Amino acid sequence: MLSLCVALGLTIVAESATAQTIPRRFRPNGLDLILVNALTNPIANLAYREGFGFMPIEVAVVAVETTAFRAMAGVSWRASAGLAIVLNIASASLSLLFV
Numbered sequence: 001m002l003s004l005c006v007a008l009g010l011t012i013v014a015e016s017a018t019a020q021t022i023p024r025r026f027r028p029n030g031l032d033l034i035l036v037n038a039l040t041n042p043i044a045n046l047a048y049r050e051g052f053g054f055m056p057i058e059v060a061v062v063a064v065e066t067t068a069f070r071a072m073a074g075v076s077w078r079a080s081a082g083l084a085i086v087l088n089i090a091s092a093s094l095s096l097l098f099v
Helices: 004-019 030-049 054-073 077-096
Strands: none
Touching (some): 004 077, 030 054, 054 077
8 A cells, every 4th residue: 555645645646637627717726736635635545544435435535625625716616526526536546546
């Protein structure tokens, strides 16, 4: 298994690259993206290591990140949820390569 720092770094790289494909008005700035992932990624990885299911963890991550992006970026709930879903599809897909 990857260390928590490596997992966080890979997540930030994957989500940053994916964010570049999102229209600028919805795209999180780099610092917001790092802060949101620093909050959710280590907890999600620890929960997975403790035996929690992949999908329930991802649903929880999307819920937390939706709220965080809404608070940080000031976009609508719908835009925040869409952003969290798209970015997490990218990083969750990458994580499946290492499971």
